[in-house]
Amino acid sequence: MPRSGYTGTGRDRSRAAYKAGYALRHPERIVPYVRRAGRDLWLRLRSRGDHVAYYRAVMASDTARSPEAAVGGGPSRERWLAIGRMQFDYLLRHGLGPGDRMLEIGCGNLRAGWRFIEYLEPGHYYGVDISPDILVEAKRTLVRYGLQERMPYLTPVDDLRLDFLPDGWFTVVHAHSVFSHSPLEVIDECLANVGRVLAPGGFFDFTYDRTEGPEHQVLREDFYYRTETLVRLARRHGLRARFMEDWERLPHGQSKLRVTHRLPDADRAPR
């Protein structure tokens, strides 16, 4: 279960008292925050309550400014490389092999994806994203790293029903920093459908912003969940979710859950 002594998870960033304290500590961030809040309000009004349409518009605006910053971690190329490497190395330590077949949900501009594409056998990487703008950047990443021969699939989606993908195909499904930007109904839709495309013995790793206090969201961009909410949701869809303790030791603000079919495949030990 979640590590003890970690103090960052009890804060409710949506509360006025938290925001006031934060503003006092970082006065230089007030103007950018107000600008972002105004932009987000306008985009929310335009998308009329459709979260995917709203977040797609956020991504279009952020990508136009900086594709690196649009996928989180700021505009620095070094940070972009380091966060991608962290995701890749973690899965390698958990037994990822070239023969695995990976679905990456919210693949962004392939911060980790280019490493997976380079490592996996040709045709074994499938990336989906709601943002056409970031997928154009993903294509640029493929060109930059000369990965044309690896034949990855990149597809825009507007929901997570995954209905265009085959049964039991993917041995690894991966969503890094996607549910941290998703309301519960989006996560629910994903968990309702991911079991169908997951191969026996396969797993679905996703990160999320963990809170041990009340669940909350900020600007409908960042969503904070209690671990038990997500574990329960997975169980409701016949899946088992396990908290990944070893991920907590990495320099990353989010936590990670690993979802598997509830009945482990008798022929293959869980990774």
Ligand SMILES: C[S@@+](CC[C@H](N)C(=O)[O-])C[C@H]1O[C@@H](n2cnc3c(N)ncnc32)[C@H](O)[C@@H]1O
């Ligand atoms: C913070 S970025 C992370 C991208 C990538 N996973 C990485 O680590 O670099 C989140 C990505 O998820 C995408 N996204 C957000 N909600 C999504 C959804 N419901 N379905 C698919 N992609 C989504 C965004 O467009 C964005 O590219």
